[in-house]
Amino acid sequence: MSDLTATTVPGARAGLPWGQWWSQLRAIVRLELRKGFRRSFGLLLLALMPPFIAAMHMIKAVRDTSDIAGATQVFAGLIYQAFTLRIVIFLACVLIFGNLIRRETLDRSLHYYFLSPVRRELLVVAKYVTGLIVSFGLFGTTTVLAFVLTYLPYDSTAVSQFLFHGPGLGHLASYLLVTFLACLGYGAVFLFFGFFFKSPAMPALVVFGWEGIHFLLPPLLKEISVIHYLQSLCPVPVSEGPLAMLSDAPAPWVSIVGLCALAVVLVAVSAWKIRRMEITYEEA
């Protein structure tokens, strides 16, 4: 038909075509990044909020620059756990993962993927990976920035001691791990909801409420929440107030494996769902 018929058309090979899947996954991630997240002002605003709170604390902390332990508590309790983890990352995951499929259903462009020689399961995985790259890229940076700003006004020798000879860098690494696992867990939850609800707002509100009252729940119910496992990985324990129901924190490996397993199951169900999905934009 043309002189291009000589080009290498990727086809099925013996065994599972891992190489082909890998190149398709990279192509989908590249396309998603190219089209999806460049002008997301809502996300940018969310990402700027923790550093903003840290900056506010920085102004306040100028009066007493020796209380590193106090700064550690402020970052752990107020900036990270209460604000970044429970509000900012949660909302960002609703925005990013809840719209991975829904946005393209609304703008009627999902069929271009469905008309490509790509397994739909791979499409879900690639979109989820894109969401992880964007969310962790954004909120990992935000976490580091807020962490730096929190300690910036303090005495440099004390900060250096805390970071390089104390637990400082270990704390930062733990916060980054928690941020990643939060994106992984909440991301999978909202990707999954994206397939079962027309709008992610209502289920997101329910999950937000559930995660919000987590500290009031009896131990058994606490285990059915993402925040329960994330909190247990945070390096600095934070008081949840007098009304909190006390329970044993899960072991770190249980939290990590549990959140990864949750993500795998929810992404697998989403992949099963997309395999049966029909393009009927009229109903979107």
Added chain:
Amino acid sequence: MTTDTTASRVHFENVSKFYGDVLGVNRVNLSIPPGITGLVGPNGSGKTTLMNMMVGLIQPSRGRISVLGITPGQPEELFRKVGYASQYDAFPPGLTGYQFIESYLRVHGFSAREAEAMAWKAIERVGLVEPAKRKVAGYSKGMRQRIRLAQALAHEPAVMVLDEPLNGLDPMARAEAIDLFRELADGGLHVIVSSHILHEVDLISDQVVLINGGYIVAEGDIGDVRDEMEEEHPVQVLVRCDRPSLLASKVFEQDHVVEARILDKGQGLLVRTRDADKFHLVLNDIVMETGIAVEAVAPADADVNAVYQYLIGSNGGKL
């Protein structure tokens, strides 16, 4: 159905699609060979449903579909051979025309170099080289139609499924698109084109599938379909000649002629016959015998428009 036939055709076997209680298409049996196939029917007749089922965007409620032996449930194989330009006038946001084509070629699994070469070739074929670096969002309707066409043919498929591909194109672009379809079909491809404009399809199709209310009402070469209707709807033949009255008296002697009407200004005769082949032979004899000067002989109702009109009582033209 042999394996050879299956591997070279698009098959629908007793396919039905219901949207809840609403009928999409019912008991469709089709076997589409290479060449240009026109899928014709009014809006809502089931054309898009058939096309969407062919590529797996929707699944049939009943029946089986295969495209060159591949079912729509095997997208990894199917879309190496099929390109589909849908009617959805929507694009991924933020991409230029070139990026749109190139990105999806990469999703196919082509290398960056191959994707670039194939994207430019497809863009060139639809005449969009100049605006290819502009955002698709700024394109006119005709340009958007052409970039969708380019996307569908960029990976060099063996089957092109095009839903209303001429919509929104200006006459020049329309002619170029038709030439492109012809070129593709002449290269051995299946080009399946839907339209609700009859004369457009008549012009470009090697065979047609007429659909109405979710049912296939006729399929095949339009001439053959018309021939099958001769008994119920005698063929109309227009004869432009100098002595229409004499010709009328002569043709009336034939038992297959059911009507002969002299045209208003006496410039010819409109004959309705149940056997067009026999009529043409008889006409030769009459001309030899009487010396009537015949200027032109042409079928008056052998086009898809007339066939559709007879089959479903439509007014033809734009359905």
